[in-house]
Amino acid sequence: MSQGNFGVAGLGVMGQNVALNIERNGFEVIAYNRSEDKANEMREKSAGKNVFVTQSIEEFVQKLEPPRRVLLMVTAGAGTDAVIEALTQHLEPGDIIIDGGNSHFPDTNRRNEALQAKGFHFVGCGISGGEEGALWGPSIMPGGKYEAYERIAPVLEKIAAKTEDDGPCVTYCGRTSAGHYVKMVHNGIEYGIMQIICEVYDILRKSAGMSTPKIQEVFADWTKSEIGGFLIEITAQCLAKKDDQGSGWLVEKVLDTAGQKGTGKWTAQTALDLGVPIPTLSMAVEARILSGLKPQRVEASKILDGPERRHGKRRKDLVEALFNATYVSMIASYAQGMALIQEASKEYDYGTNLAEVARIWKEGCIIRSKLLDPIKQAFKEQPGLANMLTHPYFSKIVNDTLPDLRKVIRIAARTGVPTTCLGATLAYIESYRSEFLPANLLQGLRDNFGAHTYKRLDMEGVFHSQWNEK
Numbered sequence: 424m425s426q427g428n429f430g431v432a433g434l435g436v437m438g439q440n441v442a443l444n445i446e447r448n449g450f451e452v453i454a455y456n457r458s459e460d461k462a463n464e465m466r467e468k469s470a471g472k473n474v475f476v477t478q479s480i481e482e483f484v485q486k487l488e489p490p491r492r493v494l495l496m497v498t499a500g501a502g503t504d505a506v507i508e509a510l511t512q513h514l515e516p517g518d519i520i521i522d523g524g525n526s527h528f529p530d531t532n533r534r535n536e537a538l539q540a541k542g543f544h545f546v547g548c549g550i551s552g553g554e555e556g557a558l559w560g561p562s563i564m565p566g567g568k569y570e571a572y573e574r575i576a577p578v579l580e581k582i583a584a585k586t587e588d589d590g591p592c593v594t595y596c597g598r599t600s601a602g603h604y605v606k607m608v609h610n611g612i613e614y615g616i617m618q619i620i621c622e623v624y625d626i627l628r629k630s631a632g633m634s635t636p637k638i639q640e641v642f643a644d645w646t647k648s649e650i651g652g653f654l655i656e657i658t659a660q661c662l663a664k665k666d667d668q669g670s671g672w673l674v675e676k677v678l679d680t681a682g683q684k685g686t687g688k689w690t691a692q693t694a695l696d697l698g699v700p701i702p703t704l705s706m707a708v709e710a711r712i713l714s715g716l717k718p719q720r721v722e723a724s725k726i727l728d729g730p731e732r733r734h735g736k737r738r739k740d741l742v743e744a745l746f747n748a749t750y751v752s753m754i755a756s757y758a759q760g761m762a763l764i765q766e767a768s769k770e771y772d773y774g775t776n777l778a779e780v781a782r783i784w785k786e787g788c789i790i791r792s793k794l795l796d797p798i799k800q801a802f803k804e805q806p807g808l809a810n811m812l813t814h815p816y817f818s819k820i821v822n823d824t825l826p827d828l829r830k831v832i833r834i835a836a837r838t839g840v841p842t843t844c845l846g847a848t849l850a851y852i853e854s855y856r857s858e859f860l861p862a863n864l865l866q867g868l869r870d871n872f873g874a875h876t877y878k879r880l881d882m883e884g885v886f887h888s889q890w891n892e893k
């Protein structure tokens with residue numbers, strides 16, 4: 424029996440799959456796409472199902488029962504504004520527009536204000552899980568006015584991924600652009616963890632001289648461990664894939680230049696604006712940019728020397744150390760992301776519940792892993808926790824595993840393998856745990872050339888000195 428209808432505008436693969444997910448959960452879906460090919464694809468995929476497909480925006484709006492609920496599944500950017508503009512010609516005050524794309528949070532703020540002024544409700548909603556997740560249960564991160572969230576929550580709870588013990592992977596992330604902010608940081612963490620995995624792979628092949636199948640075994644083994652989760656699982660999958668165009672392993676034939684669509688960069692940018700250190704996540708963006716300099720790297724590889732590589736014999740020790748290095752670096756990635764959301768929630772008055780964010784990342788999303796449950800517990804116990812590294816559960820793991828991160832970086836340095844994110848992670852933790860940093864000298868330098876003044880450890884006040892006089 425139908426439980427009311429729900430509109431989906433934008434029928435790319437994600438839009439199609441979310442629409443099918445909504446229909447499977449008992450709602451009639453009214454689906455809209457202006458272009459014929461996408462609309463026809465949807466017609467084919469939904470044949471015999473409770474889905475009505477239209478290419479007319481008027482008909483789309485007419486078919487929906489007021490107050491209308493419209494989910495936009497449009498590529499973030501100008502396209503989102505265009506669809507909103509067209510829709511609002513026909514919608515009525517009180518209708519709800521949900522933006523399910525990866526929109527940049529300042530755009531969500533702008534749209535939120537404009538739409539509210541016209542009497543519409545707007546929900547900026549992060550959706551994670553890729554194509555499969557969209558169809559079978561994504562992690563959903565909505566934000567905006569709570570009263571609008573309440574009206575769509577029954578649908579979102581049905582279509583979201585389910586945890587075994589912790590409910591559906593959807594929660595109210597907070598006011599205004601909180602949903603898209605949380606999703607952006609999710610992607611920042613995704614960038615960090617993926618780059619860590621890639622550096623570990625690089626050390627295994629270059630420093631230890633291991634073959635792709637041997638490296639695959641390592642990751643397959645880790646899927647059952649404390650760091651097990653989606654990204655480790657799909658790493659094992661990627662490394663097991665045979666080249667269907669020739670012989671050998673597909674991953675070895677893939678051009679080593681990474682793409683990006685912006686969410687990782689935005690995470691780094693907002694962290695700089697808010698003054699929150701997230702070096703692991705930021706360096707993952709830098710690593711992608713460096714990978715893009717392929718022609719320059721090819722030239723430089725002929726000019727700049729690296730150390731001679733002799734593969735050590737103690738592979739088992741290295742694999743164990745790499746496990747711990749991955750463990751601590753994954754924890755640091757989540758810690759940096761959570762600290763950023765914590766600060767953004769204060770600065771932008773989101774009112775985000777960090778324990779809830781960790782809970783809804785337990786299933787469905789790209790960064791789901793076994794670490795999310797203890798992260799949830801930590802923030803449940805201490806909602807104002809500034810950095811989860813200091814929570815007793817995580818500080819014990821960090822203290823146990825950090826020596827191995829140091830060891831891995833020594834080995835990588837000795838064998839000339841870049842550790843862009845692993846190195847940034849070590850520096851982050853070493854800095855964070857340092858009572859004293861060399862910023863005393865930095866302040867001296869600033870005061871020396873620019874009279875920027877400094878404070879003292881042993882006296883109150885603001886000081887300036889003539890540093891060129893002994």
Ligand code: 6PG
Nearest residue numbers: 551552553610683684685686789
């Ligand atoms: C998700 C993903 C999804 C998408 C990223 C990839 O949570 O489902 O994060 O949103 O795969 O946008 O981003 P890049 O193309 O920048 O790697």
